[in-house]
Each structure stands twice: as C-alpha cells, then as structure tokens.
Amino acid sequence: MTLLTLSDLSVGAVAIVSSIAQGAHGKGLATRLEAMGIMPNKPIQVLRKAWLGGPIHIRVGTTTELVMRRQEAKNILVHHSQTPLNP
Amino acid sequence: MICHPEPSPLNTETSLKRAVLLGMPNTGKSTFFNRITGASAFVGNWPGITVSFMQAEVTINGECAEFVDLPGIYDLNGFSDDEKVVRQFLEQFPVSLAVIILNASQLDRQIRLPLQLKALGIPSVVVLNMVDEAERFGIKIDPEKLTQRLEMPVALVSAKYGRGYFRTYQLISQALGSAVTPAVGLQTIGLQTVSPPEISAQTLEDMLAGAVSMPSQAAITVTQRLDAVLLHPLWGLPLFFLGMFGVFWLIWQVGLPSQDLMDQLTGWLQTTIIEPAVSPFPLLFQSFILNGLWGGLATIASFVPLLVLFFMAMAVLEDSGYLSRSAYLMDAFMARLGLDGRSFVMQMMGFGCNVPALMGTRVMRSQALRWLTMLVIPFSLCSARLQVFVFILAAVFPASQGAIALFSLYVLSFVAAICTAFLFQGIFKNDEPFVLELPPYRLPTLRQVLLRGWGEVRIFLTRASSFIALGCISIWLITSLPIGATGLDTIGGRIGEFLQPIMHPIGIDPYLTLALIFGIVAKEVVLGSLAVIYALNPTAISQHLSENLTWVQAYSFCIFCLLYTPCLTTFVTTLNESKSWKFASFTLVFSFGFAWACSFVFYQGTSFFQF
Numbered sequence: 256m257t258l259l260t261l262s263d264l265s266v267g268a269v270a271i272v273s274s275i276a277q278g279a280h281g282k283g284l285a286t287r288l289e290a291m292g293i294m295p296n297k298p299i300q301v302l303r304k305a306w307l308g309g310p311i312h313i314r315v316g317t318t319t320e321l322v323m324r325r326q327e328a329k330n331i332l333v334h335h336s337q338t339p340l341n342p
Numbered sequence: 343m344i345c346h347p348e349p350s351p352l353n354t355e356t357s358l359k360r361a362v363l364l365g366m367p368n369t370g371k372s373t374f375f376n377r378i379t380g381a382s383a384f385v386g387n388w389p390g391i392t393v394s395f396m397q398a399e400v401t402i403n404g405e406c407a408e409f410v411d412l413p414g415i416y417d418l419n420g421f422s423d424d425e426k427v428v429r430q431f432l433e434q435f436p437v438s439l440a441v442i443i444l445n446a447s448q449l450d451r452q453i454r455l456p457l458q459l460k461a462l463g464i465p466s467v468v469v470l471n472m473v474d475e476a477e478r479f480g481i482k483i484d485p486e487k488l489t490q491r492l493e494m495p496v497a498l499v500s501a502k503y504g505r506g507y508f509r510t511y512q513l514i515s516q517a518l519g520s521a522v523t524p525a526v527g528l529q530t531i532g533l534q535t536v537s538p539p540e541i542s543a544q545t546l547e548d549m550l551a552g553a554v555s556m557p558s559q560a561a562i563t564v565t566q567r568l569d570a571v572l573l574h575p576l577w578g579l580p581l582f583f584l585g586m587f588g589v590f591w592l593i594w595q596v597g598l599p600s601q602d603l604m605d606q607l608t609g610w611l612q613t614t615i616i617e618p619a620v621s622p623f624p625l626l627f628q629s630f631i632l633n634g635l636w637g638g639l640a641t642i643a644s645f646v647p648l649l650v651l652f653f654m655a656m657a658v659l660e661d662s663g664y665l666s667r668s669a670y671l672m673d674a675f676m677a678r679l680g681l682d683g684r685s686f687v688m689q690m691m692g693f694g695c696n697v698p699a700l701m702g703t704r705v706m707r708s709q710a711l712r713w714l715t716m717l718v719i720p721f722s723l724c725s726a727r728l729q730v731f732v733f734i735l736a737a738v739f740p741a742s743q744g745a746i747a748l749f750s751l752y753v754l755s756f757v758a759a760i761c762t763a764f765l766f767q768g769i770f771k772n773d774e775p776f777v778l779e780l781p782p783y784r785l786p787t788l789r790q791v792l793l794r795g796w797g798e799v800r801i802f803l804t805r806a807s808s809f810i811a812l813g814c815i816s817i818w819l820i821t822s823l824p825i826g827a828t829g830l831d832t833i834g835g836r837i838g839e840f841l842q843p844i845m846h847p848i849g850i851d852p853y854l855t856l857a858l859i860f861g862i863v864a865k866e867v868v869l870g871s872l873a874v875i876y877a878l879n880p881t882a883i884s885q886h887l888s889e890n891l892t893w894v895q896a897y898s899f900c901i902f903c904l905l906y907t908p909c910l911t912t913f914v915t916t917l918n919e920s921k922s923w924k925f926a927s928f929t930l931v932f933s934f935g936f937a938w939a940c941s942f943v944f945y946q947g948t949s950f951f952q953f
Contacts, residue, residue: 324777
C-alpha cells in the first residue's frame, strides 16, 4: 500500500483517504477539511483539474464536492482502493 | 405570528426563550430562518460581538420567543472568525434551544455538529434540510432511529419548498415549550469556554449505521453533466463571461424601459399632487420641495425596478450554485494576483453593493488577503454607480452603443482591480488556504429570488432615505444660496470653479465636479444632485446632458466616478473591518489618485487623436 497525496492523483482516479497532514496551515486546516468530509477510509475522487495550475475539483464520499488548490491537496494522504468506486 | 413588529432594544438578560439557528454553510439555514420568522427579521447587534446577526421575535405555541440566525460554521472547534463568534455567543448569552440545520445529503459528515452540541449540554432540535435533494441521491434516513441515538428530536424538511415544514415547526414548538429560560450563558454555569470534544470518524459512523444509508456509488447527476460543460477547462471561462454579459443585457433591455414607467408615475404625482399642494407657499420653499426633496426622491424611485432586477439576477447566480463555481474557474488567475477565488466571489458581490462584499471578506483568515481584497472591492461597479452610468450613457450614446459603453466600464472595473492587486500583492502577502464546497446545482425558486430582490431594495431604500435625502437637501442649499444666485454664482458653482485646475484636464466641468463631491456621501446622490443642480426633471437632464457634453467628456466622467473615493458607507465599512485608520485612509487617497490618472489618460488621449 503506497501512500500518495491527493495532488498526485490523475483526473478520474479514485483513492481512499489515509490521513491529513498538518502542513503549513497547521491543525486549523486539518480540522476544517475533516468537517468538510475528508475523513480516513472515505473514497475520494479527482473530478477535474483546472488549467494553468489552477485548483482541483474533488468528490469525497458520494455527495460532497470540494475545490481546493494543489498546494492544499498535498496535505491529504491517500492510498489506492482495492475496489474502485466507479469501475 | 409576530409579537414585536418593531426592532426592540436588545435585552441580553431577556425573559424570552431564545432559539439559535446553527449549521454549516450551504445548508439552507437562512431559507429556514426566513420561513420560521416571516418578514419580521431585523439586524441585531450584541454587546462584545463584532458581527451582527439576523434575528426575529416569533410567537410560537402562544409564547413569544427570540430566534437568532448565527453565522454558518463547519466545526465548533474551528479557527475562522465566524466559528469564534458562534463560540463566543454561546459562552456569553443564554440559549434555550439550538435548532441545528443539516444538509440531509451530507449527514455522513455533518452529524458532527449535533454531537458537539450534545457534548455541551445545549438542548437541540436537528433539522435535516433539503430532503428532496437527499432523495435524488438515493439516501435513506430513519428519523426515529436518529432521534433515539442523538437523544434529540430529528425532523426532515425542505425549507425551500416547504415539505415537512409543519411537522418540523411542531417539533421546535414542543422542544421550546419544554425548554427552560436559562438565565445565563455557558460561561457562568462553569463551562469557561466552549470546547467540545474531538469526535472521531468511528463515532460518526456508529451514529449513522442502520439509521442513514448513503449510496455506495455516486450517481451520474444533472450537476455532473452541467459541470462537464460549465467547468470545462477551455469553455468554462468564456461561458462565464458570456453569462455575465447576458445579465447586463437583461438590465439594459428590461431595466431601462421599466425606469421610464417609474418616471412617468413620479412626473404625474408631481403635477397632480405636489405642485398644487406647495403653490400657496413662497417660491424659495416651492423650489426646495420640488427641486430639493422631490427631484432627488423621484430619481431614486426610478431606479427601484432596476435594482430589483439586478438583485434577482444575483440571487439566481448565488442560489443556483454557480457563484462558487466562478471561484473555481477564476482561481488559477486570482492566485497570480495574490488573491484567491473567494476574493473574486466577493468582487462579484461588490457589483451589487461594495458594503456587504467588504463584510464578506471575513471568510478569509489571512489579514493580508483580506486587506488586498478590500482594497480592490471598491473598484467593483456597484448598483449605485450603475444608476449613474446607465443614465449618463443613455443620454450621450445611441441605444446600441450604450450597452457596449456600459460593458466597457465593467471591463475597466475588472482591469482596475487586477492592476491594483498586481501592484500591491507584494505588500499584502497572502498564504491563506483555498478550500471551497461546491453545492449541487439548484433551481432557485421564485419566492427566494423575489425575497432577495425585495430585501435588497428595502435595505437600499433605508439607506437612500437618510443618505440621499440629506445629500439632496444639502446640495439644494449650496446650489440655491446665496438667495437669487443661479448656476456658477452659487456656493456650489464656486467650489466647482475652484477645483477646475484639477478637473479641467479630465474634461469635467464645475457642475459635474459638484455632483462628484456629493457622490462621496453616496454614489446614488450623484444623480439626485444633477436633478437639483440643473433644476430639471430626469428626462430634461438627459436632454441637457446630451446637448452639453461630448461623449468623451461623459465617458471620462464615468471613469472618474467608477474609480474615485468610494462612498461614505464603503469607507466606514472598510474602517470597521480593517480596524485601521491608516489602511482606510490609504484606500481613499489611492482610489482618488488612480481615478484621476485613468480619466486623464483617457480624456487627453482621446482628445489628442480626435482633434
């Protein structure tokens, strides 16, 4: 099981959230991301990436969609799922 | 329904039961609040708390209770100012009942909030809103099971369409009936601070297991299909700008004709009621009433239909979920200016009115990002300035070119903001994270859109009645005194002439200079003041302007008006929000210098090539 960050995933790829690193923004951002639904063992999918290094559009769980910068996405550690969400 | 229709002075040691509405952003909390409080809501301020809340007093179960709409929060332990404010409120003020609004389709993560409140021992009712949307996602909820597990009443509702509202109302009414009226906030009963325990993912799962079934796979929804087009990396932005142009076209084609109707109405009122009524009085008094008071008010009235239309369009953009998507679309660009997508959303809000946009910058945590955003927001072409431009451009341009000229001012408004952000991003350095929720696309209801249009106009008219009437009366005074003087012999004319060395190089004559001075009080006053300065009704002013102004002068005037010193209310808000005289004064001086420079370049440049 190799750990990747959310920003490493390519568009359409599904992974499972492992943990949230505290990163440059500390615990505040980690708590916020958790309240927004990015919790361990949740499926997470990259829906699209904006051009020119813009933000990424993700879905976590089945009903929550978020956008965040690639910088923030680097704090989210994920691993590949055994059973893909959308085969 | 309503026990006190008038805002009553706040009594923090109230004998009333107090219910607070709590919930995450995008859960329809305000829609629910509107439903339960009707039209009685007002803006309330609380001692020691920097943010004001919407609140209302409602008779529920034959008893008067106070409802307070607290700001949306993600987590009671959260770091944002809003989250701090909610904690502070719960610590300081007694609360009988918390009504927790959750988005039913995101229960898997939002269930955290009721668990936190439970840990604090605050009696709560859980309202699962947007059940219609949850059904479309294929989510199944067993409210009885949830009620047992949470040990709180749980109701399912669609606040937008009213489904399940009666049952929810009953539950709240029962809970409020059995709730006691607490005398003190949490702080005084031993809980020094609101710090609910961390709630693990496992706890959340256990809470929901068997009571809520989330779909195992994301369905292909309308939202996904729309996003594939609207958030397309290549087509997304052009579609966004096309949409914006569509809104302006609507205002031009529908808003303007509706103004003519209002002009006819106020003109008719003047000739049939007001003129006969003041005729027995001395001429100076007649002039004061007709040209000072009525002239200004009639001009303002003629813009009410335009404002309703504008804010209805804004409501559609916001409620549909497209506004947050525009933040995504613009972020790659905004990040390069040291701003983020949210700055862009606030900038968009600024097109309605700069004041709420400036207040909205509170969502940003980094002071640098907030200040930079607050520096550029006043360049947003707000609805008050729109009135001025629509009027002046319509006077000097043929109809088809008018729309293009107006659009070009919107472009200039963006360009000014971009240049400013670019220039100052090194001074206000931003390291704020950017994470936003994208709600599914939602069909705005007519009710919501009309409520928004009406609500904004009500706020505008409240401001207008004091600011604009005062502005119009003072301008009548300085343009009518000394008694017997006309035009440039009046006090105002002399001020205009005195400023000519500065204003002449940008093509602005003493009359218009005077109107601009009063525009500092509020941009709406610019037009009202023209009515008074020329002592003409709006139609006649339009003719007067088209005969006496070249299009170059008119456009230069518009540029200056767009960029110079924001209105008094904007300035006061900037000061309040930044809590820095130095920063607020800087925004004043900078915008004035920038406005003059832009008008100068345009006026001198165009004059050079034309003549």
